[in-house]
Each structure stands twice: as C-alpha cells, then as structure tokens.
Amino acid sequence: MKPDSDLMPIQKSPPCAAEEVVRMGFEGGALFMVVAESVLVAYAWIGWTILRDFARAE
Secondary structure (H helix, E strand, O other): OOOHHHHOOOOOOOOOHHHHHHHHHHHOHHHHHHHHHHHHHHHHHHHHHHHHHHHHHO
16 A cells, blocks of 8 residues: 555646736737737728729829
C-alpha cells in the first residue's frame, strides 16, 4: 500500500500571466469584435468615398 502523501491531490498553481491574458481575451472578445468591426466599417466608408469621388471626377 502506498503512503498517504502519494494519494494527495495535485494542487493547482496560481495562474501565470499568459493564462490571465488568454482569460481576459475571451471575456473581452465581444468588445474586441465591436472595435474591429467599427474599424472595418470606417475603412470601407473612406474607400467608398474616395472611389465615388474618383468616379465623379471623370
């Protein structure tokens, strides 16, 4: 029979910085998507405006 010390459950170490960043990234994922979509819409609007002005100039 094994001693009791071998049967003790493994204690989980505190989370490291990388784990915290990943966890915060998943929790803040919705905010990131809103910001990313807003940037894409802004670029599309700027591109459409430039293209429209270029087409009208001809």
